[in-house]
Amino acid sequence: MTARARRYLANAVAACGTPAIVRLLLAMLLGSVLEGAVLALLVPLIQLLAGSDHPQVPVVGASISPTTLVVLAGVAVLLRGTVQWWSAVTSADLRLRTLDALRLRALGGILEADWSYLATQRRSDVVHATTVEAERAEAAFELTLRMMVDALLLVASAVVAVIIEPRLGLPAIGCLLVVVLVARRGVRRSVDLGVEWTARTMLFSATVTDSLSSLRLIRAHEASAQWLRLLREASDGGRRVQRRYVEHTAGTQALVSFAALGIALLLVVLGRTMGLGVAELVALAVVTTRLLTTARALLGEGQAFAHFAPSLDAVERIIEETAHAEGLDTRPRSSAATRPPDGPGVGRVAGEERAGVSRPLLELRGVTVGYGEGAVLDGLDLEVPAGALVAVTGPSGAGKSTLLDVALGLLVPEAGEVLVDGMPVGDPRAWRARLGYVPQQTVLIPASVRENLTWSAGRELSDDALWAALEGAQVADVVRRLPDGIDTVLNDLAQLSGGEQQRLSIGRALARQPDLLVLDEATSSLDPATERAVLANLRATGAAILIATHRASIAEVADAVVALDPDHLFSNEAGPA
Template identity: 35%
Template sequence: MRTTPPNPAAPAPGGTARRTAAAAGRTGAEAAQAVHPDAAGERHTAPGASRLLRRVLVRTRGWAAVLAGTVAVSTAAALALPAVLADAVDRVLRGQGTGWVPLLGVLCVLTAAETVGQYAGPRAAADATVHLRQETIRRVVAAGPYPAVRFAPGDLVARLTGSAPEAALAAQAVVYSAAQLALALGAVTALAVLALPLAAAFLATAPAGFVLVRRYLRRAGRLGAGYQRVQADLATRLLDALGGSRSIAASATLEQEIERVLAPVPELARHGRRLWDSQRRIAWATGLLAPATQLTVLAVAGYELSAGALTVGGLLAALGYTGIGLSGFGTAQSLLDLARARAGAGRVAEVLDLPVRAPGTVPLPPGAGLLELRGVTLRRSGAAVLDGLDLRVPAGTCVAVVGRSGSGASLLAAVAGGLLDPDEGEVLLDGVRMDGIRPGDLRAAVAHAFADPALPGATLLDALALAAEPVAPDAVHAAARAARADGFVRRLPEGYRTPTALTPLSGGERQRLGLARAFAHGGRLLVLDEATSSLDGATEAAVLAAMDRDLPGRTRLVVTRRAATAARADAVAWLDAGRIRGLAPHAALWRLPEYRSVFHDPAD
């Protein structure tokens, strides 16, 4: 009987997330205010890993039950085989025939059960891997663009590709551990039935091996968790280097960057060597004790045979049951797999514990787009970025938000657009709290455009039509014309059908496409977060004029660092120290030297 479960194939992750359309324009760099590298890796508790493993077992209970059933049958067949073989040998020696029919039957049952088990085990692990990856992806995306804890992309990749398959080993590890222990106990019982001294001889030597195995398993489990953490660190560094490859090349720091990326390798090697050393010690201990146990049982069996208490067939059965009993040492590998599964489950559970806002249930009534922020406080790293902020944007007006670098203007835009909930206070759209509005209603009412918008979708048309309710092509074309994007899109080889991944875009072109998507979205509130920062002055003026002309009556909140853009707004909200220092037309605020200095911030 096989004593160690196979490594499962890991299918590609699937699943979708609830708030994809809401955060479609926000890149990871925009959204992340802090990166959580999880370097220590000890934050998650064992009970969290245990709960997740139980969920995995429940999720894969179908194939796990098939595996358990087949392993139970093969275990019973394996325990019956020495007895049937002994009976066949004794029959031959007594001249009563061969007894080959029962022996052949047991072998056929054992082979069939092993065959089914070889499929059921990997299938259970593969299904569990897919489930864990789907749940992890859903939770990461559903946590929104501004989660309380941000995992580095490389760390998430490591958890998806490494930790999830490790956790998926749980069903196989549990089943095979139980089967191997059952085999060991069954073998000892069978030896006792044959002759009590045989069981005593086995128990005199074999338990020492189990004690050694348990000691090394604990150490291997800790090392396995450390190995996964270092792998995640390495993946994080590599993804960072790939993302900044142009800057690295421009600064001629390739060698330094290679050293930085490879810095965790020695630690990874240390963990790997220690894991190998633990496995070597287990193999050494079991390899030494197994022959000692077999020789001890064989000596006692020989004595019992010479004394007439044991037949020749019984002698063969004793040797067979000794080998089966020693297969209990195979529990070490299964328990090691279980330790790996616990370590992997702990890392996946950390992601699944990310807080996700409960979706609102209140329908949004008709309205013109009145936006109100009342006593809004938002903290980052223990400090208040927005501190009791009040702001009222009348329906159909345009309010520009300006502030020095690091003033929290982008966070204010995220709060105002419902992408981020404040720690204190409330945000209302036409008198209804945003956190209570049904997601579909909220996303249909509020459109966003960002400084560096992402363009998900197979083609440019797909990217521009992305919304909770897909936008018609005619509306996309009209919005692109308003955003001054239609001309360069039509010059592409396939126009709007050009694959997004094959379209080289400048920063300004990408911004114009992001604006076009927001314009096509419709709704009553438009939030622009530095969405024209890469446009030249003439193009920006044309886009803003088209927005005024083609989007009459829409409420607009515009985060900007350009005086000309602020001057076009009905009013400017001057953000300073987490509060609105002034709310007035740009011309009135311009008389203040401190306000003028915002547009010449030395931090820029």
């Protein structure tokens, strides 16, 4: 548990800086000193209330005037409250800043991670780790700070107990240590339950995400009862874990409370036997009770921390796994002399060049990509000349999306090379700055049309440029009919039909003014007439177009066709001249 607490503090230092942590620790230390001072003043205060005109300060033994005592106690209480308030505000600020830093590091890692890693991650796991688990990690960090405060208060109470009566204070501390050592086993059990709870809640989040993504299918098949059963089972598993945790911690707390009461009563009886005065006995009882109560709270916080602490593992796992962000491709490059000879699975897709078409903008030479044991693409050669339209066809699973990922610089081939303007792609980010991509699944954000067009451009765009992109996507008239035109906020995507949403996505790609448009079934929601008009507009931009499609109408007008077969091989089908 100590090692986990150090990890939390290390994250806080990284997020907030060492000076901020030091200031908080000093405030906690000052608060504990003031708490000890207030407790130490209990003896003379009780003597004063008992009618003594000369109350005695413990240890010092000197008498103090009633006025001075009251003023001193009041100042101590006021300072203690002020320091505690400042500590609470500061710790909350540090805690929240640390949480935000953890979340943003994890999400930033996801946004910058290598595509081969992202392709293996379940979206619900990432969302769960950066929301539920991050918040539990924040709670664990809060508990870390509270344990530090209570540990200091525990020390202060112990010192005061020894000051009041060493013969009783030291045995009280000894009994306290025995209780804590016995209860430590409960902390280990809390860690195990915390790990199990994390796994259960991730399963529940995944089930919820999948059910929401499948609403149309669920309703069409009248399968609501079956999905509700899956959700109930996932929820029940998490609830059972939490119940075991509460049963365990509540039992431990009850045991410690019983032991604390017994120790306090025993010390009072011993004090009377030793002839201590009423003031000393009352003060000792208060201090001892405070000591044991603080120890009980510290133990409870330790158990809660142990339960929440594993959540940091889920967030840090993402940070660690995405630490190697996508960078330059430093693999040795093959040369033309070492390319595999033509043979099964190796061909060339060039088509008949149209008049005015220059050398290839994009070339794939002998590209091989595989997942697991099988190759999805095996020795693929492909040319996409500037200004040309190249269609990729084939059944599902034949490798169309993989081919597009290679073209986008998201996947690095296991063999072969990717050339742009005749040169190997060394920096995929620089290459993607020249691309416009429209995925198969339409992606719109709950913001204005303008923001939906510009968020991926990376620069400010004029209204003329935005309207030109909308015209090119055949969606300008639709946007003009919206209440606020280009500044209409798309809070409800039902404002646009499926085809209109898809055309808006095409407009977003056009707004980037790309050299190459990569389209993944990007016209699947368009009727034939609109599709022809959109393709004509895309070709008029002069950009090269690489499109994965099932539509024969697109293949018929393409300059070249890459036909991937079910065995992941490909054939050449030249389009019209």
